[in-house]
Amino acid sequence: MATPRKSKADDGGTRRRLIEATAQIMYDDGYAAATSRQIAAKAGVKQALVYYYFPTMDDLFLEVLKVGADVALAQMRKALTADDPIRALWQINIDPRRTVLNTEFMALANHRKVIGAELKAYAERVRDIETAAVTMVMRASGIDLDAYPPVAIAMLIAQTARSLGNELAVGVTEGHEEFRALVERHLALLSNPSAAVRS
Amino acid sequence: MATPRKSKADDGGTRRRLIEATAQIMYDDGYAAATSRQIAAKAGVKQALVYYYFPTMDDLFLEVLKVGADVALAQMRKALTADDPIRALWQINIDPRRTVLNTEFMALANHRKVIGAELKAYAERVRDIETAAVTMVMRASGIDLDAYPPVAIAMLIAQTARSLGNELAVGVTEGHEEFRALVERHLALLSNPSAAVRS
DNA sequence: GTCTATATAGGGATAGAC
DNA sequence: GTCTATCCCTATATAGAC
Incomplete structure (x- = not known):
């Protein structure tokens, strides 16, 4: 419970940025628009990286x-x-x-x-x-x-x-x-x- | 205003069934699941027919x-x-x-x-x-x-x-x-x- | 940790036969 | 009015190089 986030020394905030990008897209265009590609683009990373942080x-x-x-x-x-x-x-x-x-x-x-x-x-x-x-x-x-x-x-x-x-x-x-x-x-x-x- | 529906002698209710199928899928699985293929399947017609009744x-x-x-x-x-x-x-x-x-x-x-x-x-x-x-x-x-x-x-x-x-x-x-x-x-x-x- | 490349599936929409 | 067939695009997810 003390470490709800990734325990790793954590990247440069990529995980956090992915979460924020998802929230922003959901807010702007709805959940159906929150695809791995759109999210990755907004977070400034490549699509496949989304699946490194989140299995699905x-x-x-x-x-x-x-x-x-x-x-x-x-x-x-x-x-x-x-x-x-x-x-x-x-x-x-x-x-x-x-x-x-x-x-x-x-x-x-x-x-x-x-x-x-x-x-x-x-x-x-x-x-x-x-x-x-x-x-x-x-x-x-x-x-x-x-x-x-x-x-x-x-x-x-x-x-x-x-x-x-x-x-x-x-x-x-x-x-x-x-x-x-x-x-x-x-x-x-x-x-x-x-x-x-x-x- | 007197004829809000198609003025044609109307099919066998296909148009109506498409609308009902869409509503049902949206209710069951959300709007993202309401695709032309799913809707057509539920209404018992082929996918392309959806676009005959509804341009988009x-x-x-x-x-x-x-x-x-x-x-x-x-x-x-x-x-x-x-x-x-x-x-x-x-x-x-x-x-x-x-x-x-x-x-x-x-x-x-x-x-x-x-x-x-x-x-x-x-x-x-x-x-x-x-x-x-x-x-x-x-x-x-x-x-x-x-x-x-x-x-x-x-x-x-x-x-x-x-x-x-x-x-x-x-x-x-x-x-x-x-x-x-x-x-x-x-x-x-x-x-x-x-x-x-x-x- | 981040990338390229790709497998596999499903999406919207159109052309044209019947 | 309904169908088959197809174009082209985008989706999730994985494999493997760096």
Whole structure:
């Protein structure tokens, strides 16, 4: 667990560059465009070298997913100690860069078992962290945790943020302004329920 | 507009079968597996025939999207006259069959302009219908439409339903029970605000 | 660790017979 | 409307030189 990366004294970062090139191509042109040739070209190496580092293309995709997940989880853990943890989580989840790549992996996961399993594991770890953040904030605000289960509130925040990110990526913005205003009001409510306004 | 399909006396449904085969393969194995050869095989015709009906593969994908959109929009318009329109919309949006295909098209849309444009147009028509349904119900219930803009509520319902469908497809169920309970409570509240309970 | 070269498969698309 | 046959390109993956 201490050395998740290659233990070798490691090249000149070729492995890392291959992973980054793959992520970039998936983001720009979709997973179907992430071929060994395209990836090698972007990383500045020859095609066959991809197979030196990754036995199959699935191994490479899996590694892209794992590295991205590690980064995302680190960001989320950091969000736990932010001034406004919930808003920080919202910001992380709405980032179109993240949502586009996530969509690619979800599509991949729908027909490649190993990727589906990894994505599932990642999604659950994310949910746990987000639920922890929401629990913390709600408890501090004295909100009834039985009436509003933190895990459900965490899902609500994360899912809608991601959905907005996805829509932005496609160019859909109808209703976004209204939605963001609604979110703002309720984020404020979560952190400071004394200011509650009702319908 | 009266004849969205081929005006010819039409074959024996070959065109339709090609579209259905494509949708099925995209659902089962992802868009990358939807090749002219695979599609032809599933439809029981030879590969070259695909190009008789559709000049390029993108034309075929576009047609799959359009037909699917037409069906979905029809379902949603029908939901407007249902006993509980909001719940009907929730049910339509949570269907994993729909969300999986939608994910494939979103991934496709990220790098094929024509598909992105069509998906955007479709998403906006869906939003309009859903907003109409929500407006209707909220108005009937006497809920403050300024405090809770119907378009935002419509987004909330549709997006979270789709997110749950996506997660089900990957096998993630953590928090779903709590979330569904929360939704149930608020759907009831939407249609019958007199039963309001607050935090 | 990186390369060249190649095996093998499958892709989109077209020409032309029936 | 459907077929056979084919062009040309790109894919994953491996073998072996350097």
